[in-house]
Amino acid sequence: MTDAALSSAGDPFGLRSLDIDELRAKRGAKWQFRPAAYSAWVADMDFPVAPAITDALREVVDRNEFGYPAWGAPGDVSPAATLFAPRMAERFGWDPDPTRVHDLVDVIQGVRATVHHLSEPGDGVVLHLPSYHPFLHTIDEMDRRLVPVEWRDGAFDYDTLDAELAASGAAVWIVCHPHNPLGHVMRRPELERIAEIAERHDVVLISDEIHADLTMPGHDHVPLALLGEDVAARTVTVTSASKAFNLAGLRWAVMHAGSDRMHEAMTSLPGHYLGAPNLMAVVATVAAWTEGGAWLDAVLGVLDENRLALPGMLAEHVPGAVCKVPDATYLAWVDCRALDLGGNPAKVFRERGVELSPGSQFGPPGEGHVRINIATSPAVLAATVAAMAG
Ligand SMILES: Cc1ncc(COP(=O)(O)O)c(C=O)c1O
Incomplete structure (x- = not known):
């Protein structure tokens, strides 16, 4: 076999042989919005x-x-929405009710529609912090009240949340599961705690499971609605193929409205109110979900290698930067507080030619942190981290 044939046999999808100049010439936001020598911010692969x-x-x-x-x-729902229930059953052992599945343009549309229909301005919305920033913007722009659950010493602080809900209540809880930016996969006991608190305080759960397909070896994704009938009846699940299959520009997502109120809200909307699914996005999602398995497995292999290598790369080039190895996703949360780079270390790394997501974007607990996107070849990741040294 020639070298080229050998390398394509070991890397049939070209995941390990990315050309940095070709990446820099890409026309999407990741490489153009904030041009940099190395771009590891927005969640595109x-x-x-x-x-x-x-x-x-x-x-x-x-x-x-x-x-x-x-x-x-x-x-009608789209062929992608029709595939959703059997795919969840096959992959995660969850049997969503196909009659409660609704097409969306994107996941955040589903989150905002649910917040709009199931809460009023001034109502509390529970959110784990740090948090994917569009959830923070949702609460802010929709005049809801943030009820935070903070990450402390490697776990979310549900005791404080419970006390706060007893005092002031909340209508909705946005659960990002697996979690962006922490890469945290919630195990069953944690999900049971969430369900129990939500039930006791009568809070509807929005479960954003867009990163579920990117759960790493050694971890299992448990859909929130799988926990039991009561939880399923207060859960609105939203997801899409866009993160795991790198289709964010195409725009299609899906909602499963376990909550009666949300299902009724979705079915009583006037036709066309939420637009119609994009043909290309639906075609791409059907292909991804029916024929994309080998590619996804290959991507998980590279991401697993990258996430395990990252702490060592940081120790070598940016000693003092401490990474939480993600259990899922291709986003790694890095604590830079020991580096003495100030509240916004991303600004310093930008001056060194590396574009990362500033931790403060994900809420106040993110100060002094950055989020690194590791969905690239091991060689480009190594060059990115080396460039962070300046
Ligand atoms: C947790 C989470 N939800 C939603 C989205 C965006 O989904 P969409 O573009 O379908 O709104 C992202 C993108 O990174 C994400 O990380």
């Missing part, structure tokens, strides 16, 4: 998408099929 997806999209282009799709009749 550097990897080429699964060939099954590009083949399916190419077929739409080759056949010139850009008209209204055949599945667009009133009351």
